[in-house]
Each structure stands twice: as structure tokens, then as C-alpha cells.
Amino acid sequence: MRVTFAASFRATIDDVNQSAQQLADIQKVVSSGKKIIKPSDDPAGAAAAISDHAALGVLDAYTSTANSAPMRLSMLDTTLSDMINQITAAQTAVAGARGSSAGQSQRDAAAGKLQQISDALLGDFNAQSHGTYLLSGTSATTAPFTKTGATISAYQGNTQSTTVDVSPQRSLQVSFDGGAIAQGSDATDIFTVLSTVAAAVTAGDSAGMQAGLDALDRALTRATTAQSQVGTNLSTLDDSRLRLTSQQLDVKTNLSATEDANMAAAITQMSQADTAYRAALGALGRISTVSLMDYLK
Numbered sequence: 001m002r003v004t005f006a007a008s009f010r011a012t013i014d015d016v017n018q019s020a021q022q023l024a025d026i027q028k029v030v031s032s033g034k035k036i037i038k039p040s041d042d043p044a045g046a047a048a049a050i051s052d053h054a055a056l057g058v059l060d061a062y063t064s065t066a067n068s069a070p071m072r073l074s075m076l077d078t079t080l081s082d083m084i085n086q087i088t089a090a091q092t093a094v095a096g097a098r099g100s101s102a103g104q105s106q107r108d109a110a111a112g113k114l115q116q117i118s119d120a121l122l123g124d125f126n127a128q129s130h131g132t133y134l135l136s137g138t139s140a141t142t143a144p145f146t147k148t149g150a151t152i153s154a155y156q157g158n159t160q161s162t163t164v165d166v167s168p169q170r171s172l173q174v175s176f177d178g179g180a181i182a183q184g185s186d187a188t189d190i191f192t193v194l195s196t197v198a199a200a201v202t203a204g205d206s207a208g209m210q211a212g213l214d215a216l217d218r219a220l221t222r223a224t225t226a227q228s229q230v231g232t233n234l235s236t237l238d239d240s241r242l243r244l245t246s247q248q249l250d251v252k253t254n255l256s257a258t259e260d261a262n263m264a265a266a267i268t269q270m271s272q273a274d275t276a277y278r279a280a281l282g283a284l285g286r287i288s289t290v291s292l293m294d295y296l297k
Contacts, residue, residue, distance in 0.1 A: 052255040066166040072129045079127040080227035087220045090117045097201045114198040135178030144178035152191040155179035166240040172233045190219045
């Protein structure tokens with residue numbers, strides 16, 4: 001059975017087109033480094049890659065939060081450390097002004113020191129991070145305490161706390177109820193305590209000074225308790241960040257195994273596809289030179 005010229009030519013053209021497509025496909029793999037260019041290349045692999053990309057997006061979001069939280073927690077830690085130092089200094093000032101050996105000038109100096117400490121504590125309670133208050137609960141744009149003349153306001157924030165999710169299972173507190181630290185279950189806040197004990201120091205009122213020392217001791221306990229919680233949160237945050245890094249690495253490894261091409265094999269395939277394409281072009285060229293007389297022989 002004689003094969004017609006047209007049929008042979010069409011078959012060769014088909015070979016050229018198929019070889020060209022195969023070469024183009026493998027060239028895309030080599031240039032992109034990805035073995036899945038479109039879902040039809042590997043439907044199961046494409047579905048797995050979509051799932052991994054989604055998981056990586058979630059982990060990236062938690063990582064972003066976890067990376068921003070340390071600064072806020074560190075500022076809280078520094079602020080609470082200064083509070084503890086200021087309260088301790090107030091206790092020292094009051095204790096030094098007690099007893100018959102303390103003269104009026106010494107008591108007046110101690111009272112002045114207590115006023116300075118009150119101002120320093122006001123700054124601590126009104127500490128901010130990126131324009132938001134650390135000790136206003138969730139009222140982040142409201143100063144916990146304000147001062148008008150010589151009078152410091154009552155606590156202006158709320159009793160709630162801001163938390164951030166650093167993993168699907170963990171959230172951390174990054175703001176505190178300043179009122180709970182300044183006053184807690186006491187009848188008055190620390191600013192009123194300092195004002196009252198300063199008056200007692202000036203007057204040489206030993207009972208008033210003792211009451212002030214007791215109140216300062218309770219305030220110290222509240223501040224150290226809050227700082228301990230911040231320290232725990234910082235430690236937890238470090239663990240969470242390490243875990244997130246490990247999980248991201250695992251997902252990226254799976255994603256690479258699914259998507260990334262074996263470049264050595266891909267380059268070999270590209271060379272083979274190029275050879276096949278050139279061979280098909282050569283065959284087409286030879287057929288194109290066949291004359292009608294050649295077919296009739």
C-alpha cells in the first residue's frame with residue numbers, strides 16, 4: 001500500500017508540533033525551576049501544593065505577630081522594672097524618715113523624694129509602644145492616668161487585656177490593666193498612697209508612715225507579679241517562635257518536594273527534547289524536497 005505524500009507530510013508536521021510542544025514544556029520547567037506549571041501537570045501534586053501554600057500563609061501570619069510581640073513585652077518588662085525600683089525607693093525614703101533621729105529637714109527631703117517618685121511612676125504607668133499605651137487594658141489610646149496641677153486622676157483605662165495569637169494553640173497578653181497594678185484591692189491607688197505618706201512623713205506621723213509602708217509593700221507585690229507574668233510570656237514567646245520556624249521549614253520542605261523540579265534531570269530532558277525537535281525538523285525538510293517523480297518511481 002503506497003503512502004501518499006500528503007499523509008506523510010501531515011504525519012511529519014504532527015511530529016514537529018509535538019516535539020516543539022514537548023521542548024517548550026520542559027523549557028518552562030527549567031526556566032521556572034518548578035515541575036508543576038499548571039494543575040493538569042500533576043493534579044494531586046497541585047492540590048498538595050495549594051494546601052501547603054495555605055498552611056505556610058497561616059504560619060507566616062503567626063510569625064509576623066510573634067516577631068512584633070517581643071518589643072512590646074520587653075517595654076512592659078522595662079517599665080515594670082522601673083516601677084519596682086521606684087516603689088523600693090519610696091519605701092527606703094519613708095523608712096529613713098521614721099524615728100526620733102530624723103529631723104524636720106530630713107523628713108521634708110524625704111517628702112520631696114516621694115513626690116519625685118510619684119511623677120516617675122506616672123510616666124511608667126503612661127508608657128507607650130508605637131503610640132499605644134501598655135497599661136490601659138484594651139483602651140490603648142487612653143492614658144491610664146492624667147495629671148492636672150498636683151492632682152493625678154483615677155485610672156482611665158479598662159480592666160481587659162490585649163492578647164495576640166502566636167500559634168493556633170497559644171495567645172499571649174501584651175497589655176495590662178494598670179488599675180490592677182496601681183490599686184488592686186486596696187482602697188486607694190499608689191499615687192494617693194504616696195501623697196498621703198508624704199504628708200505623714202512631713203508631720204512625723206509614725207502610724208501614717210507605717211500604713212504607707214504597708215500599702216507600698218502591697219503595690220510592690222502587684223508590680224512584681226505583673227513582671228513575672230511578662231517574663232513568662234517572653235519565655236513562651238521564644239518557644240513559640242522556635243516552633244513556628246520548625247513548622248515553616250517542614251512545610252517548605254514538603255512544598256519543595258512537590259513543586260521543585262530536579263534540575264539535572266530537567267536539563268537532560270530538555271536536551272533530549274531539543275534533539276527530537278531538530279530531528280523532526282530534519283525529517284520535514286527531507287520530505288519537503290521529494291518531488292512527484294520521486295513518488296512515482
